Amino acid sequence: xxxxxxxxxxxxxxxxxxxxxxxxxxxxxxxxxxxxxxxxxxxxxxxxxxxxxxxxxxxxxxxxxxxxxxxxxxxxxxxxxxxxxxxxxxxxxxxxxxxxxxxxxxxxxxxxxxxxxxxxxxxxxxxxxxxxxxxxxxxxxxxxxxxxxxxxxxxxxxxxxxxxxxxxxxxxxxxxxxxxxxxxxxxxxxxxxxxxxxxxxxxxxxxxxxxxxxxxxxxxxxxxxxxxxxxxxxxxxxxxxxxxxxxxxxxxxxxxxxxxxxxxxxxxxxxxxxxxxxxxxxxxxxxxxxxxxxxxxxxxxxxxxxxx
Amino acid sequence: xxxxxxxxxxxxxxxxxxxxxxxxxxxxxxxxxxxxxxxxxxxxxxxxxxxxxxxxxxxxxxxxxxxxxxxxxxxxxxxxxxxxxxxxxxxxxxxxxxxxxxxxxxxxxxxxxxxxxxxxxxxxxxxxxxxxxxxxxxxxxxxxxxxxxxxxxxxxxxxxxxxxxxxxxxxxxxxxxxxxxxxxxxxxxxxxxxxxxxxxxxxxxxxxxxxxxxxxxxxxxxxxxxxxxxxxxxxxxxxxxxxxxxxxx
Numbered sequence: 399x400x401x402x403x404x405x406x407x408x409x410x411x412x413x414x415x416x417x418x419x420x421x422x423x424x425x426x427x428x429x430x431x432x433x434x435x436x437x438x439x440x441x442x443x444x445x446x447x448x449x450x451x452x453x454x455x456x457x458x459x460x461x462x463x464x465x466x467x468x469x470x471x472x473x474x475x476x477x478x479x480x481x482x483x484x485x486x487x488x489x490x491x492x493x494x495x496x497x498x499x500x501x502x503x504x505x506x507x508x509x510x511x512x513x514x515x516x517x518x519x520x521x522x523x524x525x526x527x528x529x530x531x532x533x534x535x536x537x538x539x540x541x542x543x544x545x546x547x548x549x550x551x552x553x554x555x556x557x558x559x560x561x562x563x564x565x566x567x568x569x570x571x572x573x574x575x576x577x578x579x580x581x582x583x584x585x586x587x588x589x590x591x592x593x594x595x596x597x598x599x600x601x602x603x604x605x606x607x608x609x610x611x612x613x614x615x616x617x618x619x620x621x622x623x624x625x626x627x628x629x630x631x632x633x634x635x636x637x638x639x640x641x642x643x644x645x646x647x648x649x650x651x652x653x654x655x656x657x658x659x660x661x662x663x664x665x666x667x668x669x670x671x672x673x674x675x676x677x678x679x680x681x682x683x684x685x686x687x688x689x690x691x692x693x694x695x696x697x698x699x700x701x702x703x704x705x706x
Numbered sequence: 707x708x709x710x711x712x713x714x715x716x717x718x719x720x721x722x723x724x725x726x727x728x729x730x731x732x733x734x735x736x737x738x739x740x741x742x743x744x745x746x747x748x749x750x751x752x753x754x755x756x757x758x759x760x761x762x763x764x765x766x767x768x769x770x771x772x773x774x775x776x777x778x779x780x781x782x783x784x785x786x787x788x789x790x791x792x793x794x795x796x797x798x799x800x801x802x803x804x805x806x807x808x809x810x811x812x813x814x815x816x817x818x819x820x821x822x823x824x825x826x827x828x829x830x831x832x833x834x835x836x837x838x839x840x841x842x843x844x845x846x847x848x849x850x851x852x853x854x855x856x857x858x859x860x861x862x863x864x865x866x867x868x869x870x871x872x873x874x875x876x877x878x879x880x881x882x883x884x885x886x887x888x889x890x891x892x893x894x895x896x897x898x899x900x901x902x903x904x905x906x907x908x909x910x911x912x913x914x915x916x917x918x919x920x921x922x923x924x925x926x927x928x929x930x931x932x933x934x935x936x937x938x939x940x941x942x943x944x945x946x947x948x949x950x951x952x953x954x955x
Contacts, residue, residue, distance in 0.1 A: 692781050
């Protein structure tokens with residue numbers, strides 16, 4: 399499963415894996431299946447529609463189980479598109495850890511486009527984590543374009559944590575969650591870009607069912623000459639509650655554009671959006687300096703806290 | 707021991723030049739509780755910031771325990787045992803009260819019990835506040851008390867507090883003055899507190915009145931308080947100020 403230091407670094411960074419995962423897993427490496435294990439309650443199967451990727455079937459009533467499906471790309475010149483569909487039965491409570499790591503030590507571009515679709519059954523709760531990480535000293539770009547589409551049935555919930563901290567040159571992310579009656583979606587997005595990296599995040603929460611709740615917390619840092627664009631959108635079609643909160647720290651010559659949108663199609667829909675972009679306040683640095691940190695240590699500490 | 711030698715501080719240039727501090731010299735011995743008081747805009751906060759290194763003096767020398775710290779950075783002064791509680795502390799998205807107390811104490815494994823002790827001294831309960839972010843969800847008074855707790859956690863030899871009472875409710879203020887009193891009795895720390903509150907002034911070993919960038923009066927609380935209280939005449943502030951200066955010359 400872990401064959402060398404590159405595999406080890408990538409799997410640890412994106413999925414905290416140091417060894418074989420506990421529970422069901424599918425590790426995809428360089429466009430192919432590296433290893434896979436199903437459990438009694440979580441079955442992982444190849445797709446049958448001709449697309450690359452897997453179908454994951456989680457039996458009704460499955461609780462406290464984990465499913466790891468990380469993807470690693472360890473060579474330059476690879477372009478991998480994968481379609482993973484999750485079918486989560488009713489009354490489940492599971493953790494799903496995805497994520498992608500790219501190590502590019504060559505001159506050609508390495509790219510991963512991951513399309514994940516979740517069908518979450520009634521009263522099921524899913525915690526979904528996807529971390530994206532790039533490394534390698536090659537000049538070839540590391541590109542990642544994740545797409546996540548989630549359908550939450552009555553009373554279901556999805557807590558999604560999406561993290562991209564280092565090393566991805568370009569990303570275009572698309573997330574769409576449709577919430578049924580009394581369903582709840584919470585998305586936390588954390589993003590850091592540096593150098594000339596670019597990131598675009600397009601997020602749409604549709605509150606379709608009565609009593610549905612949606613929350614987006616997006617925190618990002620753009621350093622150097624990098625650029626970021628955010629399009630978080632919340633649509634309320636019923637009596638529902640939605641909150642979009644986007645905070646960004648801008649540094650150097652970076653550019654950030656945040657375009658939150660809220661749309662109410664029902665008089666009982668309560669939707670709020672907040673967006674803020676700003677540099678690190680001088681007072682914040684001074685305060686931490688009075689606690690014994692240097693200016694650069696203070697900056698690092700503030701960014702770490704902001705993104706964690 | 708803190709020694710200020712001929713400290714001056716001005717801002718602007720030419721016709722726009724404004725002198726904030728005029729040639730202040732001052733010595734504060736170890737384990738003293740000194741209160742700086744005086745009218746708003748008199749130069750107290752500027753002087754305190756100069757001591758911490760937040761502002762550079764135009765002229766003069768600052769000695770801390772015999773060492774010239776005038777050219778030192780804030781960080782270097784902090785590491786030499788000087789700490790500072792801001793009048794208007796900043797907020798931090800993503801940093802919790804525990805993060806700030808841990809950073810202030812220098813102990814990465816700072817226990818909840820110790821955090822609790824620091825917070826209790828400012829009238830806050832660790833169970834309610836320790837994991838909260840120091841952001842806009844906290845009121846001005848709560849942020850202020852957390853700020854003071856970070857200075858207490860720092861446990862420095864010289865603690866500077868800029869109007870610690872500002873924005874704090876009466877109950878917490880009573881707790882805070884008790885804490886200052888205990889700190890003064892039970893530790894060797896030197897405390898420099900900017901305050902307008904009689905209760906805090908009465909704790910002082912020495913009260914220094916600063917107005918117009920100058921020390922206009924200094925003495926024990928018993929000596930200075932009656933003058934301060936007797937000077938609140940409610941007359942024209944400019945005339946009152948002149949009268950005050952003449953009285954104290």
